[in-house]
Amino acid sequence: MTQIVKAPLFEQLIAHAQSDPASFHVPGHRYGGAFQTGAEQQGRIEALARQWFMPLMRLDATELSATDDLHHPESAIKEAEQLAARLYGADHTYFLVGGSTAGNIAMLLAVCDPGDTVIVQRNVHKSVLNGLKLVGASAVFVMPEIDETTGIPTIPTVRRIEEALMRYPQTKAVLLSNPNYYGMGVVLDDYAEAVHRFGIPLLVDEAHGAHYGFHPELPRSSLRAGADGVVQSAHKTLHALTMGAWLHMQGDRIDRGRLTEALAMIQSSSPSFPIMASLDISRAIVEEKGEALFHASIQSSKRFRSELGNCCSSLATVDTLSGDASHYADPLRVLLTDRSGAWSGYRLQQELEIRGCWAEMADPRHVLLLFGLQTGERDVEFLLAACREIDVLIKSDAESEIYQSVRANPTAMGCQTSEGRSSGDAVQMGSEPVSQPVSFARSHSRASEAVPVEAAAGRIAAEMLVPYPPGIPLVYAGEQLTEAMTKYIVRLAEQGAKFQGASDPRMTTVRCYV
Known part of the structure; x- marks a missing residue:
């Protein structure tokens, strides 16, 4: 008999809305009832808000006996978090309504006191730096490896992490960002083993990996490699609303009491129930559909890579897989570039936007495309059509003197070839492989x-x-x-x-x- 997949928080919010509750509490929109005025009395914005916002407002509750409390979960939220932990193989999963930012900061608050030292790779997200500031801790920065093909920084080698640990044995934790924004990552088993030999936790900002482990062609999550705390942004690649994220914990190297206290400090005392419900929905759909959920997107990214070369001679996708078995590349992230280097990634991004294709980001050399859930043939055709038009523009530029001069000297306009490692410049500028501790104690x-x-x-x-x-x-x-x-x-x-x-x-x- 097929087991019924539940979404306890989402279903509880539906049941509460269907009970037609009389609201004498916050939020003030009263489950959307604030928009129940007659059509003839509504202004333009009110009418638009009723159309677009009101359905979601029916689930926008507050902490009631019927809805539970994120900061002291006892019923629906507690069950939803337990189901997420079971799916991901964690001992405990916390729902986050402040994105991976909240998880990164909470982990640092849980493992550090003012003046403590944490080993951090240099190319971390700014939320990690903000967490260090809030703690008043010091960071030992470790230089990442630079991918030889793209010049993009990934994470430091395990040997370099071990060097930092031996040089600074007072370290309280190691925090790595894996994968990077481009979906390039490293299998972390050896890192976890090395860090645990020093008796401290391995913390991982895996914001871009909430979908990992659920398809044979997707990478494995850092949790499976033995990391103690792993943060994932469910809104980046799953069904969750923006700011919906998870903090997964396993083992006993992180004090859960301190972590819970930290989350209560940095997350709102009035968390968004629609965001939490979307986390519950995301987990339930992944549990129910498994690898089938990602099949269309993976196939679409393959098709785009394959067909781009047939229709465009100037544009190309970049292979971010190094060939090393310990490294991986997320198949849902595609790097697009101008072969000559004359057009920057920012120019490519602008031209894609003009044609209705909105990319994830750009750097001096590349445009990053994210193939989200259920990206299909129609999406690929639309993107290829835009690329064909851009290809024509690049070829017309090829006739100009400016284009020829840039092609001959691509560094002149900052559009370096992959050998120039333009994307890696930011983390190579005179930094030591392992820095001295840098204090983040705040001073005004x-x-x-x-x-x-x-x-x-x-x-x-x-x-x-x-x-x-x-x-x-x-x-x-x-x-x-x-x-x-x-x-x-x-x-x-x-x-x-x-x-x-x-x-x-x-x-x-x-x-x-x-």
């Missing part, structure tokens, strides 16, 4: 000033510079700017990269300590 007393980027080499940065996406810091506050760094920043800004949170959005200046 030091004065700073705006300095033209071109003149900032040798100065100490007073702000973190983060191109977004992917959200990987190029420069940390307190780090000395080098000439290579400033040139790279100028190049990115000229090509249209956006720097999230920068004091000067145009990146003509950077704040430096006086």
Whole structure:
């Protein structure tokens, strides 16, 4: 007999909505009842909101005896988290309504005290740096490996992690980001074994891997490799709403009491029930459909890679698989590039958007395409049609003197060939393989000033510079700017990269300590 797959939180919210509850509590929209005025009394925005928002509002509840409490789950949320843990092979899974950001910060708060040291790869997401700031901890930065084909940074070698552990035995944890934004990762079994020999936990930001392990052609999750804490953004590749994520735990190297306390501090006391329900839905659908859920998307990505070469001579996809059995590449992520290097990834992204194709992100050399759930033949045809038009534009550019000069010297416009490793420049600029501890204790007393980027080499940065996406810091506050760094920043800004949170959005200046 086929077992019925349940989504306890989602089903409980439906049952509550169907009971036609009289709301005398928050939220103020009263399950969408605020839009129940007559059509003749509705303004334009109210009518649009009723059409688009009202169905979701029926599930937008608060902490009631009928709905449960995220910060003290006893019924539907508790069961939903247990089912997620069972599916992923974790001892405990926590629902996150603040994305993987909340999970990364919570893990650091759970394992560190002010002044403690954590080993971190340099190319981590900014949420890890923010977590270190909140703790007041120090980071030992370890340089990642650079993929030889693409120049894209992945994660440090296990030997380099062991070197850092031996140099800094007081370390409280190792935190790695695996896979990177491009879906390139490393099997972590040896890392877990090495870290555990020192009696500390391995924490993994696996934000882009919520779908891992559910299809033969998908990578295996870091949980299966023995990581102690793993964060996954279910909204990136599954059915969850944006900000829906999971924090999976296993073993006893992380204090669960401290972790629960940390999550209560950094997550809202009024968490979104639609987001939590979408996590429950995501888990239930994966459990019910298994590998069949990902078949169409994997086949579509294969078809696009195969057919692009038949219809476009200027555009190409980049193979991100190194050939090393310990490395993997997510088949749902496709890197698109101009073969000559004359067009930057940002230019390609703009041209795709003009034609209605919105990519995940771009860098100086590539456009990253994510083939989400049920991406099918129609989607591939639409994308190929856009690529054919762009291919014609690139060929017309080939007749121009500018194009020929860039093709002869691709570094002149920052559009390096793969051998130039343009994507890896940001993490190669004079950094040591294993750094000394860098304190993230917060200080508001030091004065700073705006300095033209071109003149900032040798100065100490007073702000973190983060191109977004992917959200990987190029420069940390307190780090000395080098000439290579400033040139790279100028190049990115000229090509249209956006720097999230920068004091000067145009990146003509950077704040430096006086």
